Amino acid sequence: MSQPRVPGGDEHTIELPCGQTIAAGTLDLGMREYECDCGETHGVVMDVHPPERFLPEFLVEVLREAIETTSEEMPEFDTPHLLGVVLEEFPEAVTAHDASENADVGYAMVWITEFDSRRLHEVVVELVVELMEHAVSHADDDEALSSFEEEMVEFDVAAFVDQYRAERDLEAEDPYA
Structure with a gap:
């Protein structure tokens, strides 16, 4: 979990979900995982990573059209919103670090996960499916909700992730892990 900055503390270090501490500059823009001294591998996401890292472009477009943001700094749905949902659901498993005052790192926000x-x-995919189901349930269309729920029963998140990662990695010069 992100820690508030303490006067005199080192604002250029990040405490990972496992309790280890690293320098913010340890992370580079191409990093998608961090091999930690604790023996675990932590997922790394930066605000500069596109949401298409996790979701197909057409779905990101649909989410951008459907979700109204209230932030002037982030007027459209983007990666910080996805990671905000993850952080909300798993607060102890995600560290969020604001690096906006540290011009040396190349990112403004980073999330490191357990x-x-x-x-x-x-x-991310599971939570987006939940958000979609919630949105459909508010449409006051029982047939649409029933149809969505039927399709989701057959939707295999792990298989989707495997297929998406394989297709995305074949097409990308810089694959997103």
């Missing part, structure tokens, strides 16, 4: 990048990908 999960590795593959499990994080599954968590």
